[in-house]
Amino acid sequence: MSKTIKKIAVLTSGGDSPGMNSAIRAVVRNAAFSGLQCDGIYRGYQGMIENDFIELGPRDVKNTINRGGTFLKSARSKDFMTYEGRKKAFDNLKARNIDALVVIGGDGTFTGASIFGKEFDMPTIGVPGTIDNDINGTDYTIGYDTALNTVVEAIDKIRDTASSHDRLFLVEVMGRDAGDIALNSGIGAGAEEILIPEENMGIERLIESLNKSRVSGKTSSIVVVAEGDQIGKNITEVAEAIESSSLDYEVKVTVLGHIQRGGSPSCFDRVLASRLGVAAVDALLEGKSEIMVGISHKKIVQVPFETAINIKKILDTDLLRVADIVST
Numbered sequence: 001m002s003k004t005i006k007k008i009a010v011l012t013s014g015g016d017s018p019g020m021n022s023a024i025r026a027v028v029r030n031a032a033f034s035g036l037q038c039d040g041i042y043r044g045y046q047g048m049i050e051n052d053f054i055e056l057g058p059r060d061v062k063n064t065i066n067r068g069g070t071f072l073k074s075a076r077s078k079d080f081m082t083y084e085g086r087k088k089a090f091d092n093l094k095a096r097n098i099d100a101l102v103v104i105g106g107d108g109t110f111t112g113a114s115i116f117g118k119e120f121d122m123p124t125i126g127v128p129g130t131i132d133n134d135i136n137g138t139d140y141t142i143g144y145d146t147a148l149n150t151v152v153e154a155i156d157k158i159r160d161t162a163s164s165h166d167r168l169f170l171v172e173v174m175g176r177d178a179g180d181i182a183l184n185s186g187i188g189a190g191a192e193e194i195l196i197p198e199e200n201m202g203i204e205r206l207i208e209s210l211n212k213s214r215v216s217g218k219t220s221s222i223v224v225v226a227e228g229d230q231i232g233k234n235i236t237e238v239a240e241a242i243e244s245s246s247l248d249y250e251v252k253v254t255v256l257g258h259i260q261r262g263g264s265p266s267c268f269d270r271v272l273a274s275r276l277g278v279a280a281v282d283a284l285l286e287g288k289s290e291i292m293v294g295i296s297h298k299k300i301v302q303v304p305f306e307t308a309i310n311i312k313k314i315l316d317t318d319l320l321r322v323a324d325i326v327s328t
């Protein structure tokens with residue numbers, strides 16, 4: 001039997017992503033629409049432990065749909081990894097009469113929520129917010145589309161210099177464990193090669209392929225490298241290996257870094273965040289707990305935390321084939 005929910009709380013945790021504010025706004029407004037009270041928690045689980053709460057009504061989230069980052073701030077909490085920390089967090093929720101939680105973040109956020117849910121009676125729903133798009137069970141995570149557009153815009157600019165100076169650019173994009181950003185932005189920006197954590201093509205094959213495109217008449221090249229790519233220790237080592245090969249290229253390295261996490265969310269991310277934020281509160285009212293709300297084939301789905309975090313999302317191998325063909 002699910003308990004009656006009168007008051008909920010919402011937080012953002014882990015790396016920020018564009019559209020998190022749109023998701024908070026949707027949670028707060030569906031709470032008001034459904035006759036629930038809603039608190040915001042600052043700095044994710046850390047704020048839950050340190051009692052850093054704020055009451056949020058529908059007007060408190062005005063002018064947030066278009067803002068990047070998260071106005072509730074975010075953190076990766078070490079204290080929440082301890083039982084004592086989680087107990088303190090639960091006591092703070094109870095003291096404020098909070099009956100249920102919505103957590104917006106990535107796999108680390110859901111792992112924390114899943115452990116918390118097994119120890120304490122606090123229905124919790126996850127909303128996938130990360131630029132990495134690496135959460136199993138949802139086609140898209142909030143922030144991914146905006147990040148892709150940021151990367152493609154940056155590479156378009158880099159291409160101007162690459163072609164003006166006949167250079168080879170290695171562009172590092174985010175993605176410690178997942179190649180989604182690299183693969184999709186690489187295709188979108190017309191990269192010659194895309195290096196992803198899921199596939200180690202090896203330095204020899206990379207050089208061979210760049211050489212082939214040189215011989216075919218290309219005078220400049222762009223290689224998109226995911227942060228977690230396995231060739232060499234890092235992108236500088238890849239650059240050094242190419243420079244010391246027989247390839248006649250001046251090699252430049254650009255690390256896009258946190259520029260990918262910022263900026264106003266795309267319309268796609270705003271709509272996705274609005275749908276998932278509303279779905280999270282709906283799920284709580286249906287008596288659900290320890291699930292993530294996601295999107296699959298355009299429809300809202302509910303995915304157990306275990307499925308979202310313990311099963312690796314499968315990379316679309318057809319994209320690899322497309323990338324190979326269109327870079328010929």
Ligand code: F6P
Pocket residue numbers: 015106130131132174175176227261
């Ligand atoms: O998980 C999101 C992400 O942006 C990853 O792509 C990246 O590896 C990591 O966060 C960087 O984290 P931080 O901002 O803590 O350095």
